[in-house]
Amino acid sequence: MKISIFGLGYVGCVSSVCLAKEGHDVIGVDVNQTKVDMINDGKSPIVEKDLNVILERIVKNNNSTGSLIATTNALRAVADTDISLICVGTPSNDNGSLKLDYVKRCAGNIGAGIREKEKYHVIVARSTMLPGTVEDVIIREVEYSSGKKAGNDFGAVMNPEFLRESTSIDDFFNPPVTVIGELDNKSGDVVQKMYHFLEAPFVRTDIKSAEMIKYANNTFHGLKVTFANEIGAICKTLGIDSHKVMDIFCMDNKLNLSSYYLKPGFAFGGSCLPKDLRAITYKAKEQDLNVPILSSIIDSNKEHIERVAKNIMRSGKKKIGILGLSFKAGTDDLRESPLVILTEKLIGKGYDISIYDKNVAVAKLFGANKEYIEKEIPHISSLMVDDIASISSHAEIIIIGNKSEEFNSILIQCSPDTIIYDLVRITQDISKTPEGYEGICW
Secondary structure: OEEEEEOOOHHHHHHHHHHHHOOOEEEEEOOOHHHHHHHHOOOOOOOOOOHHHHHHHHHOOOOOOOEEEEEOOHHHHHHOOOEEEEOOOOOEOOOOOEOOHHHHHHHHHHHHHHHOOOOOEEEEEOOOOOOOHHHHHHHHHHHHHHOOOEOOOEEEEEOOOOOOOOOHHHHHHOOOOEEEEEOOHHHHHHHHHHOOOOOOOEEEEOHHHHHHHHHHHHHHHHHHHHHHHHHHHHHHHOOOOHHHHHHHHOOOOOOOOOOOOOOOOOOOOOOOHHHHHHHHHHHHHHOOOOOHHHHHHHHHHHHHHHHHHHHHHHHOOOEEEEEOOOOOOOOOOOOOOHHHHHHHHHHHOOOEEEEEOHHHHHHHHHOOOHHHHHHHOHHHHOOEOOOHHHHHHHOOEEEEOOOOHHHHHHHHHOOOOOEEEEOOOOOOOHHHOOOOEEOOOO
């Protein structure tokens, strides 16, 4: 495949060398003549393990099939290739927003090259950009400068990179997943063919999701580093070996290092998480430690409950049905349940509320939580009904609070104008759900 790569910085240089190594004919494009000259001399403009050795071998024609040359001539590079990768920088402006000048200029140059071509050309964004950038900036610039139409005359793909400095060659050839955010199947097929040598699974998705995944990754990586450092700081003041603690922590791949808690939905609750977060942050204060990440978790959790309440208040509707009062399906535990907190907030605002939760109904009669229900939330337990049908006939807004399987029936029982806030995404196939069905963070 003939590939042009725009921007010979870290991502562009590594991508150029690795793709050429796998047999592609690559043209690297950069405005910096020094970088261009270095690559054409077989010398890497960046320091990266094994990169210089591979580059020198390719340029000296010792590679079996692929080739790599560099140029400052963007138009010629587009004319001579079938696919163009955008790997230019997206630095921060002073206010934190992305500086997209290089991306716009690059897209304009590619568009100018496409104007002179009859053949379908695919543009692949590898630079890290916020959701909407490919569609609102790159495609728009290319269409303007080429006079052609995306999807008809050229394709577009977001293909985020997950390269780490010092291990980028290995990361390129051994990714956990290759994400292809495609404008259409034709565009995605070209990119998947380009990566024919990769064994990792391919995920074909929409462009905005592919743009967002890099931000989800990097913010989570930052969160993990600061989380570990705050736990370490508390451990140090208490004379505990933080590495020993975190080594044990990382052994749990059922909960700690897993996808279990990483499904956007509703707030956490129960007898453990809120209590333990308060205890450890209080202990940090006793040690005169500032732990902003740990201290913000409870506030963030409360804010999520507020989002639901604000959505309900904006709707102007007053009759609310709540399916599930316990914080988790299959339990009657109401201690610090976010559904209880939400219900109390709505009661205080004068909403007409009905609640169904069969497990809580049993606990109300003779379960372990009978005393809690009678003493702590008698005003809420009095609002409970005996069946789901009572909820669907009463409510203008229905809140699905946990993943009890019986709640699936509400999606076909309620009237078309009923709003359903599903806080747990009880069904994965949202294409077949009622018009008023939605989540708070999905």
